[in-house]
Amino acid sequence: MNHTPISRRALLARAVGAAGAAVLSRSGVAQTPAPSDPTKVPGRPLSDLGQRAAFERPRRVVAGIDQGISLTPLQDLSGIITPADLHYERHHAGVPTIDPHRYKLLVHGMVERPTVFDLEALRRFPSVSRIAFLECSGNGFSAYRDVKPELTPQLIDGLTSTSEWTGVPLATLFREVGIKPGAKWFLAEGGDAAVLTRSIPTEKGWDDALIAYGQNGEALRPEQGYPARLFLPGWEGNTSVKWIRRIEVADRPFMTREETSKYTDPLPNDTARQFSFVMDSKSIITFPAYPVTLPDKGWWEISGLAWSGRGRITRVEVSSDGGATWRPANLQEPVLSKCHTRFRSLWHWDGREALLMSRAVDETSYVQPTLDVLRKARGPGTFYHFNNIRSWRVRRDGTVVFGLEG
């Protein structure tokens, strides 16, 4: 572990201190009385629920009240797993409180046996777990449409998180209710105040969809769909309908608001792409990144995340000269399909201005495009799926800002 969050914060503190504005990083430390020699006093007793070190204060950034988003602090995390309480949020009408004893999932429509499953029934089926990312298709908006130097990894790409999800394969429920011939789509409906709906091809249901009730070893958090949600690996987050209460199987899509007026992608040829489910391959360097300052030149480890909705990441390349030359980064095992992959690349900074970039390649040979290439394909006004290369400018004084090129 070369760059744990605390060391990054220390770097930041140094930078902020130097700039004469020492507010940012002090709060957590100042409130915690730490003995001068912890070996000379007894420690705290056992407890029935652990908590973070008082010196660590990772937080989501919240925008909005009940209809907004909160973003995962990617720059504060190591490895690939997102702690459940830092998983990003996107709600359309707040977080509902659902009594697990009264929860039910109704499956009806083009099925042989319209069926109600309570939570106990769902949990009794053979279960599976998989580690996979979940990403809002609006993630990366600011790297495409609202570029400015003072952007953190969290503000750029914090609408992606990775968890171990546990649940029952939707295919198991499909077999249980008997999908009728001719069925092609299903409506997934949430039990929140938005009663949010999306149409999903049944093919995805047979493939790898889950009705998930577990997240990182515990029950889903309310913000993530407690007590049960749909989880569609690799697909835009909105389709993984939280608090799922109803599945209606049909022979056509339902054309809900979230797949017509929202979550469609206007293109430069005066059309809009619809049902653009899969998240294209993407990566972002999470260290070094704004607002960190590198205190001196020499060896630094560039680290970041890469992921693809189409399968495994096969390669991540890193550039320190704005894309003129690239070298392969090390991929940290496990490298899983449709999952965040941690990459690292050792870098010797010579003290001159540098433009750091990463680009991900997935198992379909898709290469994360430059902003110019993506804008040409999608147009400057498109609304979702912003997977262009992100860059960080390291200045001679060690400050790092989001790069406007790339």
Add this chain to the structure above:
Amino acid sequence: MRLVAMALGAGVLGVACGSSGHERVAATPPDRFGFGRAATTAEIKAWDIDVSPDGTGLPAGSGTARTGAAVYARKCAACHGRSGIEGPMERLVGREPREGFPFGRDRRFVPTIGNYWPYATTIYDYVNRAMPLNAPGSLEPDEVYGLVAWLLWRNEIISDTTVIDRQSLARIAMPARGRFVPDDRKGGAEVR
């Protein structure tokens, strides 16, 4: 404390020793497990509120822009503005530009019901299930039909006397209807 630990240890041990019949563990799973229960017609009806482009799911009732105007002023205008343009929440009304569908290439245009929504039935479905934000699912069918009519009238798609009901709503041709294309991204080398 030690007693508790010993008791726990004994319990775990007991379970481990007591597990026999391991030959049954690898049984072939059945086609169906029989978990869950049959859904009743009443509970399906209570939750099956979705409305499709062909009008499936629309209830009895009707409204016009005139009946909808009063409902809009009372329950919607505070968030969406007096005429559906002012906000602060989502802009609902606007046909600009009259020609083309330039949202991908020109960031100046704001998508609205009038210039972006491909199906009028979606308005009914969404307003009925999710609006107003402070009392979702509280509107009567006549109120929803009236609001849909008002929104279509404000977007210059129908007149202020057109009656919107389960028959007429599915026949409304929205300006953006022909603009939507299926996803053609496939992975691989090409960026689309």
